[in-house]
Amino acid sequence: MQLVKLEANSVNFPEPEMALQEPNGLLAIGGDLTQPRLLSAYYQGIFPWFDPGEMILWWSPDPRAVLFPPERHVSRSLRRFMRQEPYRFTLNRAFADVVHACAQQRSEGTWIGQLVKHGYQDLHESGHAQSVEVWSGDELIGGMYGVSVGSLFCGESMFSRQINASKCAVMIFCQHFTHYGGELIDCQVLNPHTASLGAREIPRRQFLQLLSRLSKHQLPPECWLPQDLSPRYEDLPIVPRDRE
Incomplete structure (x- = not known):
């Protein structure tokens, strides 16, 4: 599976099932933490987790x-x-x-x-x-x-x-x-x-x-x-x- 880089002008995410197995659940990179993108993520079972100053990482691990x-x-x-x-x-x-x-x-x-x-x-x-x-x-x-x-x-x-x-x-x-x-x-x-x-x-x-x-x-x-x-x-x- 290939890691997806989010588009700046879209709040769409790849399907959670596309997430990597290693590291477990890493689904996408990039984007921002604006309200529309965050809500889009949570309503699809996706959440951000990344180190300050680094690129935003989005996750949907299995199991949950x-x-x-x-x-x-x-x-x-x-x-x-x-x-x-x-x-x-x-x-x-x-x-x-x-x-x-x-x-x-x-x-x-x-x-x-x-x-x-x-x-x-x-x-x-x-x-x-x-x-x-x-x-x-x-x-x-x-x-x-x-x-x-x-x-x-x-x-x-x-x-x-x-x-x-x-x-x-x-x-x-x-x-x-x-x-x-x-x-x-x-x-x-x-x-x-x-x-x-x-x-x-x-x-x-x-x-x-x-x-x-x-x-x-x-x-x-x-x-x-x-x-x-x-x-x-x-x-x-x-x-x-x-x-x-």
Whole structure:
């Protein structure tokens, strides 16, 4: 398969099945992070990931990491921790701060440069990108951000400055998201952290089929209004001891 260079005057992408096997999922290069191109990508199961200052790379890996909210893992220790109510949670109150914190989180470097920050800020201001914030008092100590595509949420990055902050963000977001009809969270590529929360891999073909269906299910506008999130600790599923 030949890597495709995107045209400057078009937001069209090659079919995800054309992506390379090595590196897994690399589909295209070039283009930009304007709102039309980003939305075109996400609605086709494609996302950007590249080093700052380098050419933009577009990916659609096989398999795909996803989290079905009913399958989320809450260990007994995390459940006990959350029931102490150590943090408070908000939605879309500090999007730019969350993205900035995600960029600072990686000791090995980050792919979140100024181009990414500007592109996703534009998506946020148009209602397509959202953030979850975790607060200790007035201090932002954790969070996550991503892009909503109907009843699918494409998670992009998360950060944690205090114990369990990003785990709590995912759990509280799952409650809020499913309450309004959300069905699936895209985690892109599986890693130990997302796997510990219940994410698993499915074939790309299955993911694209789900995307085609879920992208047509728009959630109520009030789902994404800036708001405080109220945890419902009694609804947290518990991981069996043999799976902790």
